[in-house]
Amino acid sequence: MTTPASTRVLTEDELDLLELALGGGTGIVPGCVPGAPGGVVDDVTLTDAENTPIAVVGAAGVHALRPLARAAGPHWDPTSRRTADDVRAALGDAAGAPGTVAVVVDDVPTRVEAEALRGLVADARHVLLLVPAARRAPGSGRLGAPGLVRAVRSLVAAVHAPEGGDAPGPEAVEVVVVPWPRTAPDGLRWSDVGGRYGAHRTVVLAEHRDARTNARLTALDDLWSDEVAALYPAGCAREVARAARGAHAPGAVVFFTGLSGSGKSTLARALAAELDDEGLRATLLDGDEVRQHLSRGLGFDRASRELNVERIGYVAALVASHGGVAVAAPIAPFASGRARVRELAEGAGAFLLVHVSTPLEVCEARDRKGLYAKARRGEIDEFTGISSPYEEPTDADIVIDTSRTSVDHAVAQVREKLLAHLEAAAG
Incomplete structure (x- = not known):
């Protein structure tokens, strides 16, 4: 059976x-x-x-069944976030052969590990710098996947020319982003994963950090500014500083609104990752996820939708009141509901309304779940844009059409505006 x-x-x-x-x-x-x-x-x-x-x-x-949803940032760069099958195929005959070394970089390399790296790959022809990237945000003040990828990329030149350039470096050094759960299940070992990516030998760089360096890292809270510059290469030091920046910043709510399929969730996730990477303690409140937990059981009539949006606004305001940044991405079709969120948020910190104005026909073409088609056939009642209205905001701080603007550029726009709001609130 x-x-x-x-x-x-x-x-x-x-x-x-x-x-x-x-x-x-x-x-x-x-x-x-x-x-x-x-x-x-x-x-x-x-x-x-x-x-x-x-x-x-x-x-x-x-x-x-379909590709997983993607976000923005260096840890989503398709030239680095390549599958094990693709990396192994690109290595060809070198895959699994002596001379192909995978180096796992799961923490920001200090000068000690940067020096150790040269010796670890001295006899390698191909070096894969494997960088774990988790969808789940790290703890407050800890460097996330975007910053870690940038830090590792800053070390590539040193790997190419070890020992001051006297000895020839590897033929190829590649930064490879590896999806990696923050809580890895039993049996998931880097040695096995490195082999699947084509490495003959896999090492974890952080294991080559000495006790004295670990002690200095522990003492960073007291010796922070001077010790960061002394411990890390310049490129890595910048990323550590970025992660800790904003630990005492005022709170804010960034509220994305737009049709289903407009790109709200993609922008919100990418923005939250960037903010976490800068130590701004972002909390993501995505519309579908809130429906599953905070608003389970609510319908899609106007009153239920207004209540759902108000609940999101209330939680977002709580986050902001404690110095965090809440990033919300519901459809929020009605002006009255958005006004209530603004009222709650502005009482707790800065507020930024982002209208994702992607045209309806583009949203329909993108529909991953076939909801628009069902709504057109009358199988879904009260569907925004088809059988229920969407009241376009007249008070948006930023308007973005994702059919014309890339995710990276859109996130940069929102981030710049948000930081300006936070600076004004702090002043």
């Missing part, structure tokens, strides 16, 4: 693990249910937090 089919909404850590598995980086797949034959329920549909089906896992393995 087979176990009945089911659906499972994956956490951010599980999404990282799924992306790694689909790319050939590991054989461990989320969605397994203990107690079932082989540990797997037949045909479990895996979805993201927006309930978009992205893969099916069963006794026969896992296969993708």
Whole structure:
């Protein structure tokens, strides 16, 4: 007898693990249910937090239904965020052969590790600098994946020319971003993952940090500004400083509004990652995720939608009142609901309203879940833009059409405006 089919909404850590598995980086797949034959329920549909089906896992393995949603930032750069299958194929005959070394850089390298790196790859022909990148934000004041990627890229030149350039460096040095859950499951080992990416040998760079350096790092709270410059190479020092910046900044709410499929969630996630990377303690309140938790059971009539938006505004204001930055991304179709959020937020800190004005026809073409098509057929009542109105904001601080503006440029616009608001609030 087979176990009945089911659906499972994956956490951010599980999404990282799924992306790694689909790319050939590991054989461990989320969605397994203990107690079932082989540990797997037949045909479990895996979805993201927006309930978009992205893969099916069963006794026969896992296969993708559609690409996972992507965000912005250096840790999402497609030239670095390559699958294990792609990296191994590019290495060709060198994959798995002596001379191909993977170096895992899971913490900002100090000068000690930067020097050790030269010796670790002295005999390598190909060097893969594997940088773990988690969807889940790090703790306050800790460097996130964007800053870590930038820091590792700043070391590439030194790897190419070890020992002052007297000895020839490796033929190729590549920074490879690896999806990696912040809480890794049992059995997920860097040695195995490095081999799947084509390395003959895998080392973890942080394991070559000496006790004296660890003691100095522990003392950074007291010796911070001078010690950062002494401990880290210049490029790495800048990223550590960025992560700690804004520890005492005032709070704020960034409120994205727009049609389903306009790009709100993508922009909000990318902005939250950038803010976390700068130590601004961002909290993401995505519309679909809030519906699953804070507003479960609410309908989609006007009163229910207004209540959902007010709940988001209330939580966002609480975050801002404690010095954090709340990044919210509901549809929020009605001006009255947005006005209430503004009132709550401005009582707690700075407020920034971002209208994602992507045209309806573009949103329909992007629809990953087929909701617009169902609404057109009358299968979904009260669907914004089709059978329920969207009242365009007249008081937006920024208006962005994602069919004309790239994610990176849009996030830069919002970030610049937000920092200006925070500076004004602090002054």
